[in-house]
Amino acid sequence: MTDARLRRGRGSLAVCFFAQGVTFALLVTRIPAIQDRYGISDSLLPAFLAAVPVLAGVGSVAAGKLVRRVAPSAVLRWAQPVVLLALLGVGAGERMWHVAVALSVFGLAVGALDASMNMLGVSLQHAYGRSIMLGFHAAYSLGGIVGASLAWVAVHRDVALGVSYLAVVVVVLPAALVGSRWYVDGGRGGGEEPGGGRAPGVLVPLCLVMTFAYIGDSTVSNWSAKYLTDVLGGSEALATVPYNAYMVTTLLGRAVGDMGVRRFGAVAVVRGGAVLAAVGFGVVAGAPGPWAGVAGFTLLGVGLSVLVPQTFAAARGDAEVARLNVFNYVGFLVGSPLVGALGDAWSYRGAMLVPLVLVLVTLRYARSFGVERDRYGGGHERPRTVDVG
Secondary structure, eight states, X not given: OOHHHHHHHHHHHHHHHHHHHHHXXXXXXXXXXXXXXXXXXXXXXXXXXXXXXXXHHHHHHHHHHHTTTSOHHHHHHHHHHHHHHHHHHHHHOOSHHHHHHHHXXXXXXXXXXXXXXXXXXXXXXXXXXXOOHXXXXXXXXXXXHHHHHHHHHHHHTTOOHHHHHHHHHHHHHHHHHHHGGGOOOTTOOSSOOTTOOOOGGGGHHHHHHHHHHHHHHHHHHHHHHHIIIIITXXXXXXXXXXXXXXXXXXXXXXXXXXXXXXXXXHHHHHHHHHHHHXXXXXXXXXXXXXXXXXXXXXXXXXXXXXXXXXXXXXXXXXXXXXXXXHHHHHHHHHHHHHHHHHHHHTOHHHHTHHHHHHHHHGGGGGGGGXXXXXXTTTTOXXXXXXXXX
8 A cells, every 4th residue: 555545545534533523513512502493392402412322322333333344434435424414404404303313313324434434543543553543533623623613603693503504514525525535444444453353341441441531521511611600600701711721632632642652652641641631620629710620621631632542543443443432422421411410419529520530540441552563564553452350
């Protein structure tokens, strides 16, 4: 495989990650507008929101089975347009069943998309022989910032939901279709890496780390604004700052993360990320005022930024990536209700200690991210595993 083809494949996949970051941010930041458009009650809204990650898990599992017969690039080529068209459907419908169908399609397709684009990322990293996975997730974070900014503009200019989605889709969809011409499967077909096929139990440490990372992420995305106003006494304007700061430091952490992995190794980077994330949650839990809370959430972005990309990078093959991806949605489903329930029953300061403990548990499994060189592929890196004891 030529270097030029690998570079084109890497660039086109980065565009895919960026586009998905934009798309997902446009969905989650406009939930109040979606609720108002379709008259979804507060009691019914959680069911709609929970259905998306549940169906995404189904889509991820389906993608893992599908890539046994077709290449991940083929799955990604159809999944991303379907996700974008489903987003358009969310904004264009009129009845509640319209949005239910659109969100169902979105969930199934986004699961296949998340799985297949990370499959391609892992296979390209193997083809390159060095860490490049965090760069793809940096593109996703940048897309999330752009998507959230576009949503802010639409709200402040009173642009209709469907019109704002259409304006983005007509730009992003053609770019995604053109970019998909250069996807590269890293020299592998569907299925496992040579020497793969590990027992599912071997993946347990990685699945736990993925879950813990997304519990932490969902805590920030769902509770940072409320925590700053209700617990730390910040203003509503200041309450918009923590998540934006978190997104920026997540982007920065991922932008430099590959260099850190190349210099210090994956184990050290994962351990450092877990410690920084735990310190961030500790600062948030003990913050005497709102600006200290902002500092804690900002530090969290640096710490959590490396955990998810490195978990995907530790997978040996497409089927393992698909299994790990399911625990992305498990963490997303568990995190927000867990913190909310603990906050109501105990205190929100105390609730922040739960994700703190969970990210510290990641230290127990950091050795799962270690690599050893073998003769396959002339320096190909393969994850070591540890038992869950």
